[in-house]
Amino acid sequence: MARLTRKETQxxxxxxxxxxxxxxxxAEGYNATSLGQVADAAGYTKGAVYSNFxxxxxxxxxxxxxxxxxxxEALxxxxxPAESDExxxxxxxxxxEQHIGDVGWTALEVEFAISTRHQEDVRLRLAERRRGITLLLAELLRDRSEALGLALDGTPEDVATHLLALGIGLGVQRAFDPDLPIDVLVDHLAQLSGGGAPSGARVS
Amino acid sequence: MARLTRKETQxxxxxxxxxxxxxxxxAEGYNATSLGQVADAAGYTKGAVYSNFxxxxxxxxxxxxxxxxxxxEALxxxxxPAESDExxxxxxxxxxEQHIGDVGWTALEVEFAISTRHQEDVRLRLAERRRGITLLLAELLRDRSEALGLALDGTPEDVATHLLALGIGLGVQRAFDPDLPIDVLVDHLAQLSGGGAPSGARVS
DNA sequence: GTCTATAAATCGATAGAC
DNA sequence: GTCTATCGATTTATAGAC
Incomplete structure (x- = not known):
């Protein structure tokens, strides 16, 4: 156990x-969480926050x-390990079900984006980030559709945009109405993979 | 021009x-707008706001x-006046294009919902409101699909949920990346009405 | 009902000690 | 690099005059 260098401790x-x-x-949201709370919970003070960010x-x-x-990475x-479209x-x-169903994630992404949308520098970084996410998803779809024979009803980019928007829209609504099921997202992907029948069980 | 009663003036x-x-x-967002700004712009003071809300x-x-x-009502x-599915x-x-494309609307709805999501009373009212909107859209789809022969690929409620989530998801992303086109929403509806070809022109 | 004045509470950010 | 102390700026909401 060597001692940590200054850079490592920071x-x-x-x-x-x-x-x-x-x-x-x-858990609480971006705006509702103060930097003092973050510092306290982490065992530091606000000074430590501002010397790192x-x-x-x-x-x-x-x-x-x-x-x-x-x-x-979870996705x-x-x-x-999947080897068939099913x-x-x-x-x-x-x-x-684990992550879109988790109310906190979409809420945080959206709250931060909406809150900072009038600050041009942050807005541009979020826009760039969005395109990166969309492209990543599009490439995943393209690779998987070629390997497994998924029938995309459009360019990979359009399908990715569609799926991403669907996930955001459902996640946002689930932030204030957790009973809303995410079936429609899964069903849509299911239809892409050969027009399978929609999943049976519905919550609402 | 009769004089206004007290109730009318209020x-x-x-x-x-x-x-x-x-x-x-x-224009500015819900959180970024203070009640003092609202009162000033309307020609009143904060007292008037708090005696009405x-x-x-x-x-x-x-x-x-x-x-x-x-x-x-705009929709x-x-x-x-439409008489065919086209x-x-x-x-x-x-x-x-006018309203989903308008960044302000979705941003306001979403910002308010996310900001108040931890206050149970408001949250429940928004959840009820969401279901009302979804049902309204579902009924519109059902009426129109019967009259015009649209081929919905699911229950009207599911299609309505899908379209609404898509609109919200696109609107949210357009709040910080206005270049994102809304084609995917229009295309999806187009496919419902008989599998027509996707619209040609793309912005991005 | 509306206005004036103010209370009360936060929070982001900074300056300087250590 | 982190901590203490504090500034400065806002904002929601209320109390009381008119």
């Missing part, structure tokens, strides 16, 4: 702050990056 | 406040009601 502090902020932002928005963006990375891990669909369904 | 004040708040909320949320809900009513007016699709496309 990176540890930064990582702890991000992780604490992630939990609070997801220029302002609250930078912390917010760092949290969004971490959360997105976690979700993408890839879930989907990787298995891909089942894997996606499991992932969607 | 209703006028209330209507003016709602209308002013609507403009400011749509219990708190900021009540004003927000009143504004949401007005905006939704306007959008619904019905646009769609009423005309219905064209009418909806015109409406969508």
């Amino acid at each position: 990176e540890l502090t930064r990582a702890r702050l991000i992780d604490t902020a992630k939990v609070l932002f997801l 220029a302002d609250k928005q930078e912390l917010g963006l760092a949290v969004l990056d971490v959360v997105l990375t976690e979700r993408v 890839l891990t879930e989907i990787a 298995q891909v669909l089942a894997a996606f369904t499991r992932w969607a | 209703e006028l004040t209330r209507a003016r406040l709602i209308d002013t708040a609507k403009v400011l909320f749509l 219990a708190d900021k949320q009540e004003l927000g809900l009143a504004v949401l009601d007005v905006v939704l009513t306007e959008r619904v 019905l007016t646009e769609i009423a 005309q219905v699709l064209a009418a909806f496309t015109r409406w969508a």
Whole structure:
């Protein structure tokens, strides 16, 4: 166990702050969480926050990056072992029920985006980020459709845009009406993979 | 021109406040607009606001009601004269380009919903409101599909949920990336009405 | 009913000690 | 790099005059 260098301790502090902020932002929301609360919960003070992040928005963006990375890796891990289109669909369904169904994620992404939409610098970064996410999803669809014979009813980019918008729209509504089922998202993907019958069970 | 009764003048004040708040909320956002700004712009003071609305949320809900009513009436007016599925699709496309394309509307609805999602009373009212909107859209789809022979690929409720989520998802993303086209929404409706080819022109 | 004045509480951000 | 202390700016909401 070698002692940590100064750079390493600071990176540890930064990582702890991000992780604490992630939990609070997801549970209470971005605006409702003050930097003092983040610092307290992480065992630091506001000074530590401001020596690691220029302002609250930078912390917010760092949290969004971490959360997105976690979700993408979860999806890839879930989907990787699938060897047929049915298995891909089942894997996606499991992932969607866990993460689109989780109210906090979409709410945080959307709250942050809406709150900062009038600050041009942040807005442009979020726009770039959105295109990256869409392209990532489009490539996943293209690779998987070629390998498994999915029948996309449009370009991969359009299907990706469609699925992403659907997920955001459902997630937003589930933030204030958790009874809304996400079946429509799963069903839509199911139809892409050969027009299978919609899933049977409905909550509402 | 008879003199206005006390009740009438108060209703006028209330209507003016709602209308002013609507403009400011749509342009600047719900959280970014203070009640003092609303009062000033309407030619009153904060006292007038608080004698007409219990708190900021009540004003927000009143504004949401007005905006939704306007959008619904615009859609019905646009769609009423249509006599074929092509005309219905064209009418909806015109409406969508004007209103889903308008960044302010979705942003306001979503910002308000996300901001108040932890206050159970408001949350329940928004959930009820969501179901009403979905049912309204479902009935419109059912009536129109029977009259014009649209081929819905699911129950009217599911198609309505799908379209609504798609509109919200696109509107949210357009709040910080206005270049995102809404084609995917129009195309999806087009496919419902007989699997027509996707619209040609793409912005991005 | 509306206005004036103010209360009360936060929060983001900064300066300087250590 | 982190902590203490504080500034400064807002905002919602209320109390009382008119």
